Amino acid sequence: MTTLLAILLIGIIGLTFGALLGYASIRFKVEGDPLAEQLDALLPQTQCGQCGYPGCKPYAEAVANGEAINKCAPGGEDTIKKIADIMGVEVQPLDENHDADNTPKIAFIIEEDCIGCTKCIQACPVDAIIGATKQMHTVIIDECTGCDLCVAPCPVDCIEMRPITMTTKNWQWDLDSIPVVQVD
Amino acid sequence: MESVIERIEQGHFWKYHGGIHPPEMKFLTTDKPIRPLAIPKELVLPIQQHIGNAGELLVKVGDNVVKGQPLTASSSMMAVPVHAPTSGTITAIEQSIIAHPSGLNDLCIKITPDGEDKWRKRYITPNYQSLTKVEILDKIINAGISGMGGAGFPTHVKVNTNAQINYLIINASECEPYITADDLLIREHCSAIVDGIKILDQLLEPAFILIGIEDNKPEAIKTLQKETQDIEKIKVCVLPTKYPTGGEKQLIMALTGTEVPTGVIPNSLGIVMQNIATCFAIADAVIHDTPLIKRVITVSGQSLEKPQNVWALLGTPVEFLLSQCGYPEQVKKHIIMGGPMMGFSLPNTKVPVIKTTNCILAPSEAEIPNQVKEVECIRCGQCAEVCPSQLLPQDLQWSAKAQDHQQLNKLNLFDCIECGACAYVCPSHIPLVHYYRIAKAEIRQQNLLDIQAEKAKQRFEARKARLERDKIAREEKHKKSAAARQARMNAGTVQGNQEKSAVAAALARVKAKKSQNNTDNKLNDNDVQPQEEQQTDKKSQVAAAIARAKAKKVAAQKVKETQITADTKQVTVSQEQLPEKPANKAEDKKSKIAAAVAKAKAKKAASSADAKSSAQSSDDIKQSSDDKQTKITAAVAKAKTKKQLKSTQLQHELTPDENNKNDAKEINKTQDVTDKKARIAAAVAKAKAKKKQAESK
Numbered sequence: 098m099t100t101l102l103a104i105l106l107i108g109i110i111g112l113t114f115g116a117l118l119g120y121a122s123i124r125f126k127v128e129g130d131p132l133a134e135q136l137d138a139l140l141p142q143t144q145c146g147q148c149g150y151p152g153c154k155p156y157a158e159a160v161a162n163g164e165a166i167n168k169c170a171p172g173g174e175d176t177i178k179k180i181a182d183i184m185g186v187e188v189q190p191l192d193e194n195h196d197a198d199n200t201p202k203i204a205f206i207i208e209e210d211c212i213g214c215t216k217c218i219q220a221c222p223v224d225a226i227i228g229a230t231k232q233m234h235t236v237i238i239d240e241c242t243g244c245d246l247c248v249a250p251c252p253v254d255c256i257e258m259r260p261i262t263m264t265t266k267n268w269q270w271d272l273d274s275i276p277v278v279q280v281d
Numbered sequence: 282m283e284s285v286i287e288r289i290e291q292g293h294f295w296k297y298h299g300g301i302h303p304p305e306m307k308f309l310t311t312d313k314p315i316r317p318l319a320i321p322k323e324l325v326l327p328i329q330q331h332i333g334n335a336g337e338l339l340v341k342v343g344d345n346v347v348k349g350q351p352l353t354a355s356s357s358m359m360a361v362p363v364h365a366p367t368s369g370t371i372t373a374i375e376q377s378i379i380a381h382p383s384g385l386n387d388l389c390i391k392i393t394p395d396g397e398d399k400w401r402k403r404y405i406t407p408n409y410q411s412l413t414k415v416e417i418l419d420k421i422i423n424a425g426i427s428g429m430g431g432a433g434f435p436t437h438v439k440v441n442t443n444a445q446i447n448y449l450i451i452n453a454s455e456c457e458p459y460i461t462a463d464d465l466l467i468r469e470h471c472s473a474i475v476d477g478i479k480i481l482d483q484l485l486e487p488a489f490i491l492i493g494i495e496d497n498k499p500e501a502i503k504t505l506q507k508e509t510q511d512i513e514k515i516k517v518c519v520l521p522t523k524y525p526t527g528g529e530k531q532l533i534m535a536l537t538g539t540e541v542p543t544g545v546i547p548n549s550l551g552i553v554m555q556n557i558a559t560c561f562a563i564a565d566a567v568i569h570d571t572p573l574i575k576r577v578i579t580v581s582g583q584s585l586e587k588p589q590n591v592w593a594l595l596g597t598p599v600e601f602l603l604s605q606c607g608y609p610e611q612v613k614k615h616i617i618m619g620g621p622m623m624g625f626s627l628p629n630t631k632v633p634v635i636k637t638t639n640c641i642l643a644p645s646e647a648e649i650p651n652q653v654k655e656v657e658c659i660r661c662g663q664c665a666e667v668c669p670s671q672l673l674p675q676d677l678q679w680s681a682k683a684q685d686h687q688q689l690n691k692l693n694l695f696d697c698i699e700c701g702a703c704a705y706v707c708p709s710h711i712p713l714v715h716y717y718r719i720a721k722a723e724i725r726q727q728n729l730l731d732i733q734a735e736k737a738k739q740r741f742e743a744r745k746a747r748l749e750r751d752k753i754a755r756e757e758k759h760k761k762s763a764a765a766r767q768a769r770m771n772a773g774t775v776q777g778n779q780e781k782s783a784v785a786a787a788l789a790r791v792k793a794k795k796s797q798n799n800t801d802n803k804l805n806d807n808d809v810q811p812q813e814e815q816q817t818d819k820k821s822q823v824a825a826a827i828a829r830a831k832a833k834k835v836a837a838q839k840v841k842e843t844q845i846t847a848d849t850k851q852v853t854v855s856q857e858q859l860p861e862k863p864a865n866k867a868e869d870k871k872s873k874i875a876a877a878v879a880k881a882k883a884k885k886a887a888s889s890a891d892a893k894s895s896a897q898s899s900d901d902i903k904q905s906s907d908d909k910q911t912k913i914t915a916a917v918a919k920a921k922t923k924k925q926l927k928s929t930q931l932q933h934e935l936t937p938d939e940n941n942k943n944d945a946k947e948i949n950k951t952q953d954v955t956d957k958k959a960r961i962a963a964a965v966a967k968a969k970a971k972k973k974q975a976e977s978k
Contacts, residue, residue, distance in 0.1 A: 142734035144741045152741055223740040242737045267729075268383040269722045 132183070133161040139179045143171045144222035145244030147195055152222065160184065170195035171243070202258040203241040204248070208233050210255035217247035217256060285537055286489060289516050295538040297531045299667040300523040301702045303458050303622070305497060306648075309581045309588045311461045315469055317592045318605055323372070324392045324596035326352065326363050327379045330635040331427035332434050333359030340390070344371045349401045349572050352390050355422055361435050362425045366574040366594035369394035380618055380635050384628030392596070403570040409476070414484055417567055424566030425573045425636075430527070430556035431619065433637040436563070439553060440484050447551035448537060449487035451478060451560060453494040453501070454520060456527040457620030460640045462577040463557050465590045467501040470561055471508045477560030478515065480567050485553055490515045492557075493532050495522045524622065525700040529554050531669050543696055558639075578634060580606045582643035593634055600630035602641055617642040621649060622701040656709045664703035664713060670696045674703035674713050681720040686727060689720055697721075782831050789827065 137157035148168035150156040160166055166180045167189040174191065181188040206217070206226070213231040218224075225241045228234030248256050261267070288294070329335035336353030337360075340346060346365040353362045369392045377389040406412065412420075418437055426436040430452060455463040467474060478490060492509070494502055496519050509515040520526055520535055530541045533552055541547055547554060558576065565571040574595055581588040586607025593602060599616060617624040618632070620640055634641070664674035673692060680688040697717050704713045770781045 137738075140734075141730070142737040142741070144737060152745075153738070222744065223737050224744050225740075240736070240740065242733075263383075263385060265379070265381050265383060265385055265387060267726060268381075268385060269719065269726065 130158065130161055133158040135183055136160050136180060139172070139176055139183070140169060141171045141176065141242075143242035143244045145171060145242070145246060146222075147171070147245075165189070165192065167192045168195065171199050173199040201261045202243040202245075203238055203261060204236045204243065204245075205257055205259045206234055206236055207255040207257070208235060210253050212253055212255075214252055216250040216252065220246045220250045222246060286516070289491065289518055289536070292519070294518065294520055294535050297526075297534040297669055298671045299669040299702060300525065300531075301667050301705055302522070303524055303705060305522070306458045306581070307461050307464070307497065309459065309583070310579055310590055311464060313589045315465050315577055315590045315592055318594070318597070318602070320367050320394045320396065320398065320594065321597050321601040322393070323598070324366055324369075324394065324594060325377055325598060325631075325633040326366070326390045326392065326596040327377075327633065327635060328353050328363060328388050328390060330363060330433065330595070330637065331361050332432060333361065333427075335388070336360045336362045338374065338390075340371055340374075342371055342374055345369070345395075346371060346392065347399050347401045349403070349574060351423070351425075351572070355425075358438060359435055361427050361437075362423065362572075363390070363595070364425055364572040364574050365392060366596055367392070367394045368397050368399040378629065378632055380627075380632045380638060382625035389633070405570060406568055409480055409567050410483065412483075412567070417480060417484055420567045420570075421563060423572070424562070426559060426562050426566060427573075427636055428556055429558040429562060429576060429636060429639070431623065431637055431639065433635075436555070436559055439548075439555070440481060442485070442548050442553070444548050445551055446485045446487040446548075446553055447489065448553075449478075449481055449485055449490045450532060450536060450552060450554040451490065451492040451557055452527060452529075452532055452554055453492055453498075453505070453557040454527040454532060455498070456495060456522070456524045457622055457640070458524075459581045459642055460579045460620050461581075462579045462590055462639050464498045464501045466558055466561060466577050467498075468504055471504045473564045474557060474560050475508045475512075476568060477562070477564035480563055481553075481555060481560065482514065487514075487553070491536050492517045493520055493526070493536055494518065495520050495526055497522045524702065525669055525698070528669060528698050528700060530698070543693060573636060576634075576636065576638070578602065578638055579640045580643075581640065583645040583648050584608065584611075584643045595635060596633045598630065599627060599632050599634065599641055602634065603630060603643060608643055615644065615649070617644065617649075622705070623699060653710045655711050658709055658711060661708060663706045663708070667702040667706050669700060669702060670698060672697055677720075678711065678713055678716055681716040684720070684723065686720075686724050689724065694720060694724070786831060 133154070134157075137154050140153040140157055142153050144152045146152065147170045148156045150159055156164070156168065160180060166184060166186060167177050169176050169180075170191065177191065178188050204217075204226075211228075211233045213228060213233060215228065215230055215234070217234060218226045218228060222244060223240055223242055225237045226234050226247060227237060243258065245258060248258065328338065334357055337356045338352070339354050340350075340352050345368075346352070347368045348365060350365045351362045352365055353360075355362050371390060372393045373391040375389065375391070376386040377391070378384060379387045379389065381387075409417070418441055421440070422437045428434045428436060428439070453463055453467060455461070478492075482490060492505060492515065494505065494517065496502070502517065502519055505517050509517060518536055525531055526535060529547065532554065533539055533541055533547060533550075537552065539550060539552070541550065562573050562576075566573070575592050576595065577590055578593045579588075579590050580602050585603070586609070589606055591602065591605065599618070603616070614630060616627045616630055618627050618638060618641060619625060621642060621644070624640065624642065658675060658678065660675060662675065665672075668674055670693075672694075677689065677692050677694055677697070680692060681694075694717060697714075699714050699717065701714050704711065704715075707713060766780075770777045770784075
């Protein structure tokens with residue numbers, strides 16, 4: 098009798114909690130993958146596809162599902178470190194297949210060579226190239242992420258990646274400061 | 282507010298946290314008058330000399346400019362124009378080294394003076410009291426005035442406020458060691474400065490005007506007090522000397538006891554602060570219509586023979602200033618622009634002076650050694666004691682070295698005014714401000730990158746959505762047009778059937794070709810399966826035959842139709858001809874035309890039939906059929922003309938002869954003509970038939 102009662106009781110408790118959990122999973126359903134969102138926020142959003150995924154978000158989702166964390170070349174070591182922090186894994190060096198040089202660059206179209214084929218416009222993941230068929234194209238500098246994707250499709254090789262020029266606005270203090278010392 | 286003024290009148294002020302007392306070193310230049318300098322050989326004017334945006338260029342290389350002529354125009358709120366400091370020729374507009382710690386290049390206008398120093402036309406306004414606020418603001422903008430204390434914030438932005446201003450604070454504290462430019466300016470041009478203050482008073486209408494000045498400038502204080510004694514509003518506040526009293530937040534605290542919170546501009550607290558040199562520039566601009574083209578610069582330091590304050594034209598190279606003040610030729614130059622606390626070492630002496638340059642320092646090795654080795658922090662905490670912003674410099678330093686941006690923000694790094702007091706007292710010679718500057722630049726850069734990344738993400742997503750949308754739209758369109766075609770074909774109309782048969786024929790052709798290819802291939806691969814080959818051959822033949830039959834049918838139908846229409850036309854014509862005599866001639870013509878049309882149609886049908894038949898049958902058959910067809914058409918044409926002739930003759934026979942002989946003659950004539958015509962037509966038709974025959978042969 099006691100055993101039966103115990104089984105019954107445990108059963109009832111189980112059902113109650115089951116119902117509760119079931120309700121909660123519907124009521125507090127989380128849209129999307131919060132982990133992937135967090136990782137996406139860390140990535141540089143160049144949308145370059147060097148990781149093998151079509152954009153930063155797909156790679157973030159892949160990392161959330163166990164993909165290697167060291168495939169983001171533009172992000173470099175810093176990004177790998179941050180991803181490792183979130184994912185709770187060891188920091189790895191950048192994948193050897195990738196170019197380790199991640200100095201910021203932007204695309205530049207040598208305009209006198211451009212034949213107006215629009216191939217680079219189709220390749221640009223952020224619509225940073227303007228132009229029309231048989232019209233000269235040009236890069237909107239402020240929108241270019243330096244992803245390199247427009248260089249390969251150009252049939253006349255008139256696109257090159259140029260490092261961003263240093264101006265007083267983006268200059269980093271790296272000179273010797275003025276030493277200040279007590280004057281006797 | 283009353284209590285503040287009472288305290289000030291009693292000579293009591295507030296104390297701000299920290300501060301230091303470095304050796305003032307002002308004695309080097311304080312007893313010498315401001316010396317006007319000669320015009321250098323070349324002036325280099327960076328188009329941006331202030332915080333904000335550069336103006337738009339108004340001049341080009343080769344232009345002759347006169348003194349005071351604007352070289353750039355203010356195109357936006359934060360842009361301030363620059364003016365030609367003297368008359369001369371513009372020799373270049375190019376990238377050149379500017380007064381910036383980075384030693385980077387920026388766009389500069391280079392002027393070679395002609396030595397005449399010829400002014401542009403000026404309009405002097407002695408009674409500035411009659412000017413409206415807008416007019417005064419316009420004059421300030423057009424004179425290119427930006428804050429002359431060091432930061433270089435555009436003055437017109439600062440004084441254009443709708444807020445209720447309680448205190449206009451004039452900053453004359455000049456707390457940095459060595460610098461005496463403001464001190465000398467007050468002593469020599471006090472009345473102009475007071476005019477400038479009055480103009481600001483007119484603009485801002487503050488309750489009180491406080492002039493903050495440190496007690497290490499007794500002569501300047503005396504002069505100011507004398508000049509302002511009859512103005513109730515103006516209070517000359519003599520503050521104890523302490524570095525950095527001249528900082529905006531520190532001076533506000535010292536004078537009013539109000540602490541300016543992080544991220545709040547003093548305007549919203551009812552306080553506006555202007556540098557005393559800016560007041561002088563405002564008076565010059567509003568009253569004398571003189572733009573900002575020169576300023577007082579302290580050229581000091583113990584390595585100079587004649588340290589002195591000078592009136593220097595903007596754009597004067599530093600090396601010219603130094604040579605005028607007796608700088609000995611030496612290999613290793615260490616020149617500082619700005620004061621020893623907040624200034625920066627110049628990368629070379631070709632750098633021009635700009636609107637914010639208040640001091641050029643050429644210290645001897647004993648005054649400021651070039652290299653001091655940094656050692657470990659001993660956590661003495663002196664830096665925190667002297668920090669005027671009440672920050673924790675030591676903690677900031679650790680975080681800056683670790684590049685922990687989050688922690689730096691938590692420690693309010695951006696409240697640091699970079700006064701250098703912490704570095705000054707540091708017993709370990711840690712260049713603290715240097716680390717903060719690096720960290721600040723990094724954080725700013727990171728924020729910029731974050732914004733860019735966010736923008737790139739949005740653009741990427743938008744592009745993806747657009748491509749998806751386009752794809753769906755394209756598919757929809759294809760589906761729609763396919764459905765429309767299907768409907769048309771299934772509607773059962775003649776056109777639809779034709780389309781259907783055309784499609785079927787095309788399919789059949791393709792199949793035939795394929796099978797032929799197959800058979801050919803098979804033939805090439807030795808005759809392995811002759812039976813199957815035959816079968817496929819047969820099949821293709823059948824399909825081709827069907828296609829042919831269908832095409833023929835269509836052609837035949839066409840021919841039939843045309844013939845029918847022609848026949849009916851003829852019939853009607855001949856019927857009509859009978860009763861109507863006067864219309865005879867016309868009808869004759871009509872019938873001929875109809876006959877010609879019928880011929881043409883018949884020919885066309887025949888030729889199309891020919892083309893089709895030629896695709897299927899041998900050349901002989903084609904020829905014969907061709908012959909036949911042409912013969913038939915010729916015969917038909919002949920028959921038709923005969924018929925018509927007969928009918929007309931019949932008509933004439935039927936017409937009574939009693940009418941008129943002339944009439945009869947005429948009729949005869951016309952008959953002859955029509956006869957001839959008919960014959961000609963017949964001949965032409967025959968010739969054509971012959972020609973065709975020849976061709977086909």
